Amino acid sequence: MLTAFARAFKTPDLRKKLLFTLGIIVIYRIGTHIPIPGVDYRAVQVCIDQASTNTGLFGLVNMFSGGALLQITIFALGIMPYITASIILQLLTVVIPRLEALKKEGQAGTAKITQYTRYLTVALAILQGTGLVATARSGALFQQCQVANQIVPDQSIFTTVVMVITMTAGTACVMWLGELITDRGIGNGMSILMFISIAATFPSALWAIKEQGSLAGGWIEFGTVVAVGLVMIGLVVFVEQAQRRIPVQYAKRMIGRRSYGGTSTYIPLKVNQAGIIPVIFASSLLYIPALIAQFSGGTSDWKAWIERNLAQTDAPTHIVLYFFLIIFFAFFYVAISFNPEEVADNMKKYGGFIPGIRAGRPTAEYLSYVLNRITWPGSLYLGLIALVPTMALAGFGANQNFPFGGTSILIIVGVGLETVKQIESQLQQRNYEGFLR
Template sequence: MFKTLRNAYKIPDLRKRLMYTLMMLVVIRLGAVIPVPGVDASIIKNWFDTQNEMFSLFDAMTGGAFADMSLFAMGIIPYITASIIMNLLTIAIPKLEEIQKEDEDGRQKINKYTRYLTVALALIQSTATAIGFGRGGLIRPYNTFNVLVFILATTAGTALLMWIGERITEKGIGNGISLIILINILSRLPIDIRIVYNQIILGNELIVNILLITLVLAVFIAMVAFVVALQVGERRIPVQYAKKMQGRKAVGGQSTHIPLKVNTAGVIPVIFASSLLQFPAVIRRFFPGEPAGFWARFFDFINYTNWTGAILYAVLIIFFAYFYTSITFNPIEVANNMKKNGGFVPGIRPGKPTIDYLNKIVNNIVLVGALGLTIIAIIPIIVQGAYALQISFLGTSLIIVVGVALETVKQIEAQMLMRHYKGFLKS
């Protein structure tokens, strides 16, 4: 990875892209520490320190901006949500599906709709946050002016983050939105390490400290290796194209493959599952008093620090892995495209047999990927329950960091390879 970055820095064009990306990431971190006018961040931060289990993932993806109630408090989450909604709508609405298939013009229209939806979602999210925190006494003074300032500032912050992400994708290196999440998570790593260090050192004997530190390092290294294997693992389905005569020439006959990633859905299932489980608990915080009776048992049941909540968490991850994969990968469309171009899977007849074969392969792969995601998401919960350690840089955050880092390095290598071929052709 570091060798790739060093070699890329030697190429003038790539060096400009790397510096542009670095500059934009600095702007992102500066915006994460600019406070929203009229809001006392210290009050919210003190409250957040006692409730961080509810917002740990969200705060990590905003780089601590949510806990500090800064300009980027809403983060890039509304854009991610808007993108997912647009993907779902393009499948459900035929008109949007037609627009998406219009090559570049269709892609630009979908991106425009996504931007509008992002601003709308950011407006709704910031309004709900301002009203919820204001009624809870966390915004002082709680008046119309402060609420409007908070809503406009945080919505504008999300719009600015969206613009920066698109500029990084266009003029920098890698996917801008993914890099925003990456730099935000990494910015919290020193604080997380300090928290874990204090939890281990305070109140324990020396031998116990050494054992716990060794355990945490071993778990971390093992999970990094496991995440890398899960991210790069793929099943290659061989495809053979039949030869055909065009005039006096025979064309076709190539052998290729369809790469199916083991972790087809990425980190989306974990985000969906954790958000669904945390949503009732977040809503509960906006009401005074503690729940009793049925509601107390309900919130205890869905708390994934308990064994019932952990099992429900795992089931939801597997469910959303299958759900999201069914949206992003269509075996019928793949089989029809292969048939139109004269391609077939060796030993499998074109048409329905090919569709059934692809469905079987995808279902098996998704199961393996979903189980891998479940293991990664559950291990921090087990460690926290066994040793009372809150390790937030494992689990979902680790999947995001490793996945984005691998994808960015691949894009840099592709850019270098493309320029190598251009230089070869010019010579």
Template sequence: MASAAEQLAANFNFGSLGKATELKKRIWFTLGALIVYRLGTYIPLPGIDPTILHDIFESQSGGVLGMFDMFSGGALRRMTIFALNIMPYISASIIMQLLTAVSPQMEAMKKEGEAGRKKINQYTRYGTVLLAAVQGYGIAVGLEGMQSSAGGSAVMDPGLFFRATTVITLVGGTMFLMWLGEQITQRGVGNGISLIIFSGIVANIPRSLASTFELGRTGALPTILILGLMVMAVVVIAGIVFMERAQRRILIQYPKRQHGNKMFGGESSHLPLKINTSGVIPPIFASSLLLMPLTLTGFVGGNSPEWLQTVSALLGRGQPLFLVLYVTLIVFFAFFYTAVVFNPQETADNLKKYGGFVPGIRPGKNTSDYLDYVLTRLTVIGAAYLSVVCILPEILISQWAVPFYFGGTSLLIAVTVTMDTVSQIQSHLLAHQYEGLIKKSKLRGRRR
């Protein structure tokens, strides 16, 4: 069966894609949903002066606002209805996963199956509304205090009405994106939330490349440095693909069993453990947590209290404290999310139930301890890889003011989401080709 699957996978072409009607519908739905999202990033909030806002962002583009704008696909720079993007939903998901790990009630709810999952998703939505409302109000207040270098205000008519409309619009935009992401996951191809973030990052690539080449043309960046960054980007992409595909295969042996006169079993298989089990989740979670408190600090700017300005300076892009916190959060979430998605005890119990065992390891607790030991070592390597890839652009930005993210969270998300989406497309094509083979075999059977 494995060789047949590999042979079918090798024969994928545009002809097979054209015949897969269901897959084409899913792809068109995904593209349509992402187009709707990109159109929404150009619908501005009411009461905003775009000229003054552009001037303010140009002066702060290299800071936290620029990092947040990268995830929003330029929606924050233009202050549109999708300015908060999907970040409140991600933050709410972090909180719910932490509560599931520490609260017995939430853990019991998770074990209820589909009903428990629906309850947790509902609580996550409530948390998204609350976080979006708080962040939306902070943005509204911050916009009222923002002024350009010429002294103009970013808000035409500040006041309670402006704050209310801003909060309602931003919360509505975030909830719409959350719903759109769920629709992409169910009716499209790939993970909807990841694709929304991916499309925002990819949309910024042309502008970032243009800015980089313009700096090279004016002499602000040496040509040799730009070429080096291009080579570095290719190397980082190759490294990300290698690490995301790398896995440790643990040999699993099944004993022979005799039923009547026939002998069954006696085969061996592998339990694949990825080096980076957590995927792209740790950098996204770490970025969203760092952005939550720093977003308001960046908006308040010079009108903020002295202690807030001190915090903003210490947590600036490329600052030692920012890098330390960023790496610490990435490592924490790498271990945390790996523990959430892979349970060594449960895996060992399932192997014991079906008679499988790791050669040289006793079934049960010893197998669980062995799997936990191997997974911990793999997670250390995965967390180190994520940390190196993610702090690379922070150093480039702080040292050479590079406007394009050659590596880091943005490139990691783009490559990982692309690999995942292509893998799902291949799975749909493989299933379609199997359906065709089954139909042909049935027709041949009827002819006979």
């Protein structure tokens, strides 16, 4: 593996891409530590040191920002607005005929949809930035912190507007950095920045588990968590790479004196066809009631019920709803992202057929049947992986930043595999040996 890395850096153009990607990553990490104007940095650090952060409500966004959210830096929102905008545009493509037509136009249509995604990202950044500033001003960003109300000393309208504009500009800058990596670096830029944001929280989270442990100075808990994490990484790699290959045969055609077709291929249907999207959907949906209860004034029975059953991640009601929402969104996203009828029509148009299955409607029904069967284990796998942090809270006494589980491990493994494949393809064009032997 070290030899493969050495070969990658010996190739001039590949070395430039790798160094450019590393440079953008350094700039991104520097930006996550620069506080925005109007924030008392010392008060923020005092509240963070007291470990009283409300990670149950803001944990997902804080993870995607590499810990910048709770420190209220210029990159506090991270890439979460872009992820949300991309998901919304992807869902609207199925609903709005105009967007569906743009998607079918090829590169020009994709560029137009990307432009819409940028506009929506800025709008969401303004909305989320306003919510974060309001939360910081009220002191609700940190619980049981004596100086929580002193995080934003100047609560004038001008200061608030400057803070929101700064975070919005930071989000636009993060989006630009991600697109630079995609164009001039290695891998998908947004995925790389997401990978770095999550990986940056691993050392502190692991060390916090060690500090909170009581057996042999916390080293037993630390070693157990690392061992469980390695096992989970192996399981996630196995499931993420698993796929059902449906064989497809193309009929031979004679055009003039030449014959075309007659080849055999397959349709790869992944076990986890939906990826990480169902977990993000389920987390976001469960955060909405807790967010409404937090900003509603006074005390009431419904607010107390939400804080007791939905705001607490280890509550039985939260666990059950979270699990079933992941299963529901897994089937929902697969249904809107993979169209068996369109695939069957394309196969029929080019003379392809599945052996033993008639072309047309029978092929679409067969694809739907297979897709539903493999989505069940994929959705159950997502639900179980997402619940690992909650089980860690009870089993190890770990904090809510337990690294090996849920959204973090799925993104780490998925982006890592995709980046390795891209480097491998670059090396195969020159050395024909691959990245990993």
